[in-house]
Amino acid sequence: MLDVPADEFESLVEEALRTIPRELKRAMRNVAIFIEDECPPYGPILLGLYEGVPLTERGEWYAGVQPDRITIFRLPILRICRTREEVVVEVTKTVVHEVGHHFGIDDERLHALGY
Numbered sequence: 001m002l003d004v005p006a007d008e009f010e011s012l013v014e015e016a017l018r019t020i021p022r023e024l025k026r027a028m029r030n031v032a033i034f035i036e037d038e039c040p041p042y043g044p045i046l047l048g049l050y051e052g053v054p055l056t057e058r059g060e061w062y063a064g065v066q067p068d069r070i071t072i073f074r075l076p077i078l079r080i081c082r083t084r085e086e087v088v089v090e091v092t093k094t095v096v097h098e099v100g101h102h103f104g105i106d107d108e109r110l111h112a113l114g115y
Contacts, residue, residue: 002078004087009074010035012088016095024103029055031068031102033095039073047080048072048094056104070098 004012013035017025031052039046052068072094081087097115 001075002081002084002087004074004078004084006035006037006074009078009087009091012091013072013095015088016092017099019092020096020099024099027055028099028102030065031070034069034071036071036073037075039076045076046073047077047090048098050098050101052102054102054104068102070095070102072098 013033017033039049049071050068051071053062053065072091077087077090077094081090093115097110100110100113100115
């Protein structure tokens, strides 16, 4: 498995976030990004996880709630990559994929778009 230290991995996530167009970043509301080493031990192996209420489903009732949470899982990404370049690509794909969920885009569409 590749060794990409947590601080360097965090920088890769920040770089991936910078690839998101400014207009979309401005539209992101009440969402926090986290990095964890491992995904939950139950269920499938995940590279990222979106938890929250997508922007497309928020209504007048949406107030005073905890931020949505996007989590990027470092070690599962490192386990599937052979080179640092692959890590950069996978981190970017994963970040964009989870941000897509924040905008209400489902897995089928995100996969069709290459994310």
